[in-house]
Every structure is written in C-alpha cells, then in structure tokens.
Amino acid sequence: MAGPLEGIKVVEIGALIAAPFAARLLAEFGAEVVKIEAPGDGDPIRKWRKLHSNGTSLWWYLQSRNKQSVALNLKSAEGIAIVKRLLEQADILIENMKPGALEKLGLGWDVLHALNPKLTMVRISGYGQTGPYKDRPGFGAIGEAMGGIRYTTGEAGGVPARVGVSLGDSLASLHAVMGALMAVLRVKTGQGDGQMVDVSLVESVFNLMESLVPEYDLLGHVRERSGGALPGIAPSNTYPTRDGAYVVIAGNSNPIYKRLMAVVGRPDLADDPRFAQNDGRAAQATLIDAAIAGWTSRHPIDAVLAALEAAEVPAGPIYSVADIVRDPHYQARDMILEQQLPDGVAVKMPGIVPKLSETPGEVRWQGPALGEHTDAVLARLGWSAAAIAQLRAAGVVQ
Structure with a gap:
C-alpha cells in the first residue's frame, strides 16, 4: 500500500x-x-x-x-x-x-x-x-x-x-x-x-511551555519545580501505593474530581464548595494530594487502578520499557x-x-x-x- x-x-x-x-x-x-x-x-x-x-x-x-x-x-x-x-x-x-x-x-x-x-x-x-x-x-x-x-x-x-x-x-x-x-x-x-x-x-x-510567559508578564509568577505535580491544576500528581509502586492520577476536571473523592472515601472534600472549581482546588492542592495519597498508600497498585477505572478516573502506572513491551494494549x-x-x-x-x-x-x-x-x-x-x-x-x- x-x-x-x-x-x-x-x-x-x-x-x-x-x-x-x-x-x-x-x-x-x-x-x-x-x-x-x-x-x-x-x-x-x-x-x-x-x-x-x-x-x-x-x-x-x-x-x-x-x-x-x-x-x-x-x-x-x-x-x-x-x-x-x-x-x-x-x-x-x-x-x-x-x-x-x-x-x-x-x-x-x-x-x-x-x-x-x-x-x-x-x-x-x-x-x-x-x-x-x-x-x-x-x-x-x-x-x-x-x-x-x-x-x-x-x-x-x-x-x-x-x-x-x-x-x-x-x-x-x-x-x-x-x-x-x-x-x-x-x-x-x-x-x-x-x-x-x-x-x-x-x-x-x-x-510547549504553555502559559509561562503571560503568567510572568502580568502576575510576576515564575513557575518552579514541583516534582510529580502539575502546578495550578489539581489534583494531578504521582502517588505511592502499598506495594512500592507509583500511580499517576489526573482528577482535575470538576466531575472527575468528585468521583475521585468518592473513591478515596472523602465525600467532605467532594462537597466542599471551596473545591468546586480548579482554582479553589489548586490553592489547597497539598490538602487534596494528602487525602489521595492516604488512600493509595493503603492499597496495592492493581487495586488502586481497578477502583479508579471503575469510577472513570484517569490513572495509570509508571511504565518501564519492560512494562511497555509486555503490555497488551501496546501489542494490540x-x-x-x-x-x-x-x-x-x-x-x-x-x-x-x-x-x-x-x-x-x-x-x-x-x-x-x-x-x-x-x-x-x-x-x-x-x-x-x-x-x-x-x-x-x-x-x-x-
């Protein structure tokens, strides 16, 4: 062809x-x-x-x-x-x-x-x-x-x-x-x-650097290093699991955030009016990340991924090349x-x-x-x- x-x-x-x-x-x-x-x-x-x-x-x-x-x-x-x-x-x-x-x-x-x-x-x-x-x-x-x-x-x-x-x-x-x-x-x-x-x-x-320039020009903000988190967008971070693995979770849209809080057992954070929109969540990202990490760290990664998939929350493991090569989706x-x-x-x-x-x-x-x-x-x-x-x-x- x-x-x-x-x-x-x-x-x-x-x-x-x-x-x-x-x-x-x-x-x-x-x-x-x-x-x-x-x-x-x-x-x-x-x-x-x-x-x-x-x-x-x-x-x-x-x-x-x-x-x-x-x-x-x-x-x-x-x-x-x-x-x-x-x-x-x-x-x-x-x-x-x-x-x-x-x-x-x-x-x-x-x-x-x-x-x-x-x-x-x-x-x-x-x-x-x-x-x-x-x-x-x-x-x-x-x-x-x-x-x-x-x-x-x-x-x-x-x-x-x-x-x-x-x-x-x-x-x-x-x-x-x-x-x-x-x-x-x-x-x-x-x-x-x-x-x-x-x-x-x-x-x-x-x-690729998104809104770096206007944030600096109008607000004087210089985006700094933040590890596995995505600054100004929450929750979106890397979280530990009980078996020593890590999972990346992106719960940063409003409906996904509520579903994620239900999975981690924090309906209070889901219903808090301060966190109804991203700007409010970003201001308290440390609090929200701690709640998520508290849940992920109590479960093995397979259980974490299964629960998040069932709730339609975007999440994924951090793959090595060995994981990629044997992954059925890559193969398909x-x-x-x-x-x-x-x-x-x-x-x-x-x-x-x-x-x-x-x-x-x-x-x-x-x-x-x-x-x-x-x-x-x-x-x-x-x-x-x-x-x-x-x-x-x-x-x-x-």
Whole structure:
C-alpha cells in the first residue's frame, strides 16, 4: 500500500538526532529519503547507546529505517555536484548543520532555491538561522535548558532535572516535519514556490511551555519545580501505593474530581464548595494530594487502578520499557513490531505513530549499512558504473 508521502523525495544532510528523526518520520509514511553520510564512520549515532553484537547501535537501526544511505565526501567538488543533482529532483532537504556550514559548501538557500525553486529547505539548529546566538553550538540538552522545561522539571527546591530521552531534539524534529509538510503542501497545491523552514531547538521546547510567559508578564509568577505535580491544576500528581509502586492520577476536571473523592472515601472534600472549581482546588492542592495519597498508600497498585477505572478516573502506572513491551494494549495497537536485523536476529522495535486508517506508515527495512545505496542512487542520477568506480577510487563516495 502506498504511503501518503509516496512520490515525495527527501535528502537528509544530518547526523545524530534532530534531522535524522524528522527524516525517519517522513520515510515511515512513504517518502523516499536519501541520507548523506560522511565516508569512513558515517553518522555518529551508528555507535551511540547500546550496540548490537556486530558493533552497530540498535538506535541506528530504528532511527534510519526506510532510508537509503549514500556515503559522500562533501569536501570534494564532485561530492557537491552529486548533492546538487539530488536536490534538483528533491522536494525537501532536511539538515541540522551549524548555521553557515552549508553556505561554506556552496549549498546555501539562495543557491539551492535558484537550482530548484520548488525545494523546501528545513534547517534545524540550536538557536535558529538568525539572532545573536545563531553561531553558538547547540544540542537538544541546551534547547531544553534555555527553552524553559529544565527549570520546571525536578523536585521542589531541588536541582533541575532532565527527561531521560533526547526531548529537545525530538521536539525540534516534530516541528521540522510539521513545517516541511506545510511548505510542501503550498508547493503541491500551486500556491507558491519552496521556502526555508527555520527550526530552533530552543524555540521548539519553548513552544510547549504553555502559559509561562503571560503568567510572568502580568502576575510576576515564575513557575518552579514541583516534582510529580502539575502546578495550578489539581489534583494531578504521582502517588505511592502499598506495594512500592507509583500511580499517576489526573482528577482535575470538576466531575472527575468528585468521583475521585468518592473513591478515596472523602465525600467532605467532594462537597466542599471551596473545591468546586480548579482554582479553589489548586490553592489547597497539598490538602487534596494528602487525602489521595492516604488512600493509595493503603492499597496495592492493581487495586488502586481497578477502583479508579471503575469510577472513570484517569490513572495509570509508571511504565518501564519492560512494562511497555509486555503490555497488551501496546501489542494490540502494533506499537511493538518484530523486526529482523541484517544478520537475521529478531528484535522488537517501536511501531509507527500516528495511525492512518487508509494510508498507514510501514517499516520497509532497518537502518542501512554505510553507503549501502550509493551505487543505486548514483545510477538513478545518471552516473555509469565506470564513473561510479572512478568516484570511489578518488574517495568521493563509499
């Protein structure tokens, strides 16, 4: 079945997380993605985190699935000529090099727009392509720090904490995909030519920060760290259970709050007029949380979850990856896929999000070997086998 992005051609000049994740999402829904890697070691993510027995990162197989790998020396004139040939036919370029790096290679926006006016150029960087910080190096962790989310994450009065994944990079990837598709839609519907999509890691995180700015501007309020609670929204927190587990409960709508208080045996709090609305509950969140924790701590987590589900109160356990992999709902939704690595070893991988009813995404192959598709891509572009052999001998391609 053809994916919704069938026929869309994408070139990725990126490494590690932000640009590669964005390109992976497009590839999962049918886009043809050619990933440009440096000869020799290729994308550093090939060696990041846990490695398979063959020395390749398991993350690589996931992050680069459905992509074609072309190993190309961008420091050579011949390599730049190949990239330009690719981009003449492409719909989208996704890159996450330092601002100005592509310009030094002769691949800046003005050059590429003249080469292919329909091309959408997605640029992901720490701080964006303009502004006083644009030349600073930026990683996702710095985006999280300066985008506001690190300041609000952690225990009250404690050290700012990070989420255990590369959140800043992934948020930038999602904004990059959104911008790319909006820009391509404009081209495909005849509303105009291609454009540059400027995505900042810092701004991608900042875009999630809800009402932080107006609360500070009008009220002078600085949202602080609050552990498992959601400041200003109550009750919404993490509560201990008798067997040492934790449950997240979100009882913050008015009717749900009343049902929750009935479950925990506190009808007095349910009927108290002070707590009829969220603002009143938020002002006494400590009191309400103590009542809920008093109940959860007397029961094992399975009993807590069963009682809350029966009362239609949103609640859930805190899952480890082991919990996720064996969860029947994840399995029923095809969120745990059984895949084969190149050596034939079976491995579980995450499924595809979102779920489209008519043109769902699919996994066609896992992350490729370095330069695995170099010859095939160059042949499609018009290079003969003899010319490709000459390029390889000259160190232009691998």
